Amino acid sequence: MNLSSCDLNAVPTATDLDPPWLRPRSAYVHIPFCAHKCGYCDFASLAGADHLSERYLDALEREMRMTLVEPRPVDTIFIGGGTPTRLDAPALGRLATMVRHWLPMNPGGEWTIEANPGTLDAEKADVMAEAGVNRVSLGAQSFQPRLLAALERNHAPEEVGKAVEIVRSRFPRWSLDLIFGVPGSTLDDWRADLEATLDLAPSHLSCYGLVYEKGTNLWKQREKGDVQEVCEETERLMYEHVMDRLEASGLMLYEISNYARPGHESRHNLVYWANDAYYGLGLGAAQYLDGLRTVNTREMSAYLKRIEAGESAIGPNERLEPEERAHETAMLMLRRTVVGLDRDDFRTRTGFDLDALIGPAITRFVGEGLLEDNGRRIRLTREGRFLADRVLCEVV
Numbered sequence: 289m290n291l292s293s294c295d296l297n298a299v300p301t302a303t304d305l306d307p308p309w310l311r312p313r314s315a316y317v318h319i320p321f322c323a324h325k326c327g328y329c330d331f332a333s334l335a336g337a338d339h340l341s342e343r344y345l346d347a348l349e350r351e352m353r354m355t356l357v358e359p360r361p362v363d364t365i366f367i368g369g370g371t372p373t374r375l376d377a378p379a380l381g382r383l384a385t386m387v388r389h390w391l392p393m394n395p396g397g398e399w400t401i402e403a404n405p406g407t408l409d410a411e412k413a414d415v416m417a418e419a420g421v422n423r424v425s426l427g428a429q430s431f432q433p434r435l436l437a438a439l440e441r442n443h444a445p446e447e448v449g450k451a452v453e454i455v456r457s458r459f460p461r462w463s464l465d466l467i468f469g470v471p472g473s474t475l476d477d478w479r480a481d482l483e484a485t486l487d488l489a490p491s492h493l494s495c496y497g498l499v500y501e502k503g504t505n506l507w508k509q510r511e512k513g514d515v516q517e518v519c520e521e522t523e524r525l526m527y528e529h530v531m532d533r534l535e536a537s538g539l540m541l542y543e544i545s546n547y548a549r550p551g552h553e554s555r556h557n558l559v560y561w562a563n564d565a566y567y568g569l570g571l572g573a574a575q576y577l578d579g580l581r582t583v584n585t586r587e588m589s590a591y592l593k594r595i596e597a598g599e600s601a602i603g604p605n606e607r608l609e610p611e612e613r614a615h616e617t618a619m620l621m622l623r624r625t626v627v628g629l630d631r632d633d634f635r636t637r638t639g640f641d642l643d644a645l646i647g648p649a650i651t652r653f654v655g656e657g658l659l660e661d662n663g664r665r666i667r668l669t670r671e672g673r674f675l676a677d678r679v680l681c682e683v684v
């Protein structure tokens with residue numbers, strides 16, 4: 289597959305000797321440090337643990353040596369968190385050096401780093417740009433103080449604009465993350481957030497509906513009745529508005545929650561949605577190699593001790609049977625709202641005939657107006673996007 293192609297109508301073909309669903313050409317690297325724990329956050333992230341950053345980078349380097357054995361050229365790298373830009377500039381430089389050694393980028397590759405407003409400055413951005421990072425994903429979430437407070441974010445709205453100015457002049461591609469359905473928010477709030485976002489002229493946006501993950505502060509507040517979820521109808525209107533408003537601005541919905549100008553899609557995330565293999569390194573990192581899905585421990589002390597003892601940090605793992613993997617592939621590919629699920633590509637990648645596998649479900653959802661089928665590829669309809677959870681759940 290030629291990952292450098294961002295023509296979303298061109299379905300990747302499986303003609304390479306080393307197809308990417310068998311040999312990883314992408315890597316995720318996790319940096320767990322954060323200034324503060326946000327109320328909705330269920331990621332492997334830690335506040336108040338900055339004193340461990342040097343030891344963590346030592347362990348990460350050792351894990352790279354143990355897992356990769358030798359430098360592995362890749363097409364995409366995603367350094368996520370946590371907040372990678374919580375590291376200071378020298379530590380970011382060290383991280384970049386080890387990533388460049390163990391995961392050298394193929395020509396034309398995409399190297400993304402996540403950053404949070406308030407943790408990014410010109411010095412850190414220079415270090416990353418000089419190392420070869422060419423894409424930044426900024427966590428904005430909202431531009432309204434009371435909604436940022438409800439999410440327990442600790443940046444001010446004006447810091448988003450400052451971060452964008454730092455990023456815009458140094459990186460060819462960048463993205464903003466937004467959250468809708470924040471408790472206490474209205475459709476007008478969401479409209480205002482989108483307008484503030486569009487004023488910054490991003491070429492990529494990720495817009496997720498808020499999820500109350502079990503155990504998070506926000507989940508506990510909802511359980512106690514201290515906050516109320518935005519009603520389903522309002523959330524539907526919010527999703528409808530974001531699709532229409534962004535499309536009118538030239539940002540195309542290419543995955544259920546992701547919008548981009550043509551050529552600015554996240555190539556790294558396209559790897560996940562094609563169910564291709566990828567390396568995962570660091571605390572809580574997920575990896576998909578040779579059909580085996582693994583997740584590293586989310587406990588920092590266990591991660592450090594195990595890696596320092598020369599042991600694997602892998603926790604839960606699951607080897608999917610070919611048929612399970614095929615179902616999962618269909619489910620992930622259906623998330624792609626433009627490319628969708630291509631019958632020939634699916635057969636090449638999984639060895640299964642799509643119609644023999646999930647034909648009755650396709651027929652039913654086409655009948656209900658949730659899927660469209662042109663004989664070659666199947667995609668969610670506009671109505672199907674609202675009910676994507678139901679459709680994808682049934683497919684998998």
Ligand code: SF4
Nearest residue numbers: 322325326329333370
């Ligand atoms: S900044 Fe991101 S990773 Fe860190 S606590 Fe907040 S949501 Fe979680």
